[in-house]
Amino acid sequence: MKKSFIAASIAATLAFTNPVQADWQDTLVQAEGQTVYFNAWGGADNINDYIQWAADRIKDKYNVTLKQVKLTDTSDAVNRVLAEKAAGKNTNGSIDLMWINGENFRAMKDNQLLFGPFSPSLPNYQKYVNENARQSLTQDFGTPVDGMESPWGMAQVIFMHDTATLSKPPKSMVELLAYAKQHPGRITYPEPPQFLGSTFLKQALYELSPYRKALSQPVDSVDFDKITAPLWAYLDQLHKVAWRNGQTFPSSAEEMMRLLDDQEIDVALSFDISAASVQIDKGNLPDTVRSYVFTGGTIGNTHFLAIPYNSSATAGAQVVANFMLSPEAQIKKQTPTIWGDLSVLSYTKLPASDQAKFDALPRGIATLSIEELGKTLPEPHSSWVGALEKEWRKRYAQ
Template sequence: MKKTFAAASIATALLCTSLNSQAAWQDTLSEASGQTVYFNAWGGSDNINNYIMWAADRIKAEYNVTLKHVKLTDTADAVNRVLAEKAANKNDNGSVDLIWINGENFRSMKNNQLLHGPFSQGLPNFSQYVDENARQSLSQDFGTPVEGMESPWGMAQVVFMHDTETLESPPKSIANLLTYAKANPGRITYPEPPQFLGSTFLKQALYELTNNKEALSQPVDTVDFNKVTAPLWGYLDDLHSVAWRNGQRFPSGSEEMIRLLDDQEIDIAFSFDVSSATVQINEGNLPESVRTYVFDGGTIGNTHFLAIPYNSGVKAGAEVVANFFLSPEAQVEKQKPAVWGDLSVLSYDKLTAKDKAKFEALPKGIATLSIEELGKSLPEPHSSWVDALEKEWRSRYAK
């Protein structure tokens, strides 16, 4: 009898919690109706911009929330705007309502108390579809605990591209990349830090070259930076001497690398977008002979998030937008290779049979790797490493 009563009490408590959560979300939906959310997000890719436009139409139709895309060239610009508003005591109705963020920018906002939350666990689609234990990057953003202060939006992993007509067997490690560069001078390059993909190349190389990988998960000021990174600078000295333009000039980003690959000026390009090659082939920017691959030992991967500044005047609307982006509908659309190809953050096991079928029916794309083919995802170093690596790189190589 006691066990039956205890079980009934637990069931009743869970039901009450669920009903309270549903009621709270209904209040959020009511408050959000009619609001305009200024979404600050990188605007450097047409296909991503088009996806956000698609989402804006759906959000307006279903929730009467207007989503305005504020296109950024650098996420830090929006972070600095919120920081300036706090310094000026503008604690309400700030200019940024939602921000696409991760890494050092999230750490900066969290450390400066610039974030609204915790809020992500209160989103219905988060509690229904996301498993934070499935991947470390869902709960640790570049080493900074997420703690509900941002909502996952997508997952990315570094992939490399080559034209099979001119390069059949590409190098599949950082060491082999240098060997190839020495045998083929002028054919290898990478974007110039602090462009994020250039900084990612530094992290990828460091991860493979250093003898102290454990140090990378620690704050950079707690380790011997010079000792840990010495192999990286020696490697880059060698690479630059045989790189494209003799290491005197570097591409501005993935887009320029893709153009150089298409023009056959370089042999390898790379991207954080696993469907980048497929998208560029479909748009006529790369030949159909281009294919994607990853290094044998794995490549850097991470989760990107949506966060709400503490002084947004439309927090309810921002939460509704974040929740929509976690819906199976939005995640399926985003993962379509011709749309974006961004990997879903939803747990497959939590999906309904109908939603599983939608993901399974997604076209793979002519040059897009499956999740299995992507192989091992290497962890991002602690976010404090980014600034340290970029500063050291610029002191050594910037012209």
């Protein structure tokens, strides 16, 4: 009670001097005591551990309870909000915050399922995010963000190999196929629509199709069959010499790393640049494993936090999103043995003390530096994901 009274008093005082700051103090007052149900992919223990660390800090700092609802597919949460809207449940929804990007964000935005705009009003967004630094901060797979989601981290596709058994890994899709033909059964990728499997399709399409510019356009505005023909021709060849003859595919990056550890395959991939370092630290990969990227670049994107329109804790959700943009949270998140996720904060906007903390982060034995990550390829328009997955399943699903 005392804490609420003090916060309310501060808000009243600031209203006369700084309306923006006063609005945020009002948000803090409203958030106190709220429970935020955070729907987030729960497939990696280190990420779940990070979310729990953040929950503990948020509870301590703001008296907001963050509860993770672990998902296997983010589209499940999108469908739940859509069903609640269809049922007229426009308040007290079951989801307060979502980890989201790409086609899931587009579906939420197109169906008016989002609260906002809210991200530009977050104090840490104003302080530390430079929208001009990267297109993916304002364009989520080609869909304008418009303040309807708050950036949380950046990722890029990396590949892994065990240097003890493979000294010179393939560094393009063409080289990958050549290697697979020379070493049958040693190459694979996750099964779409698992997001990394779908990303493998996009990576291959970028490298193989001569119509790269068309990928930034909505898929129904271009000749899909013509543009994707080289991709299917490539996969037809790859599957014949792939792990288990292309009849079975790994379910995730984690399974690929287990296969790499068991020496069943020679190359694994992840959207987490520190995945290899984390798994080496946990004893799940040998310390001879190293990460690398393709010579022509690999696909990268930004992932976000969004608030459903019918959330019952919009104030608490904004407090969580703001904390996730704090230097404290972003430094912790970029620590290679914690998560290793690339920060969305602008280094030049940080105070010197926080710059020094980022500089001092250990890189991890198998984590690539920013320079080593090389060229980042942009995500195609989000409409490509569903079209590619549908065609893949039509051709290859068992």
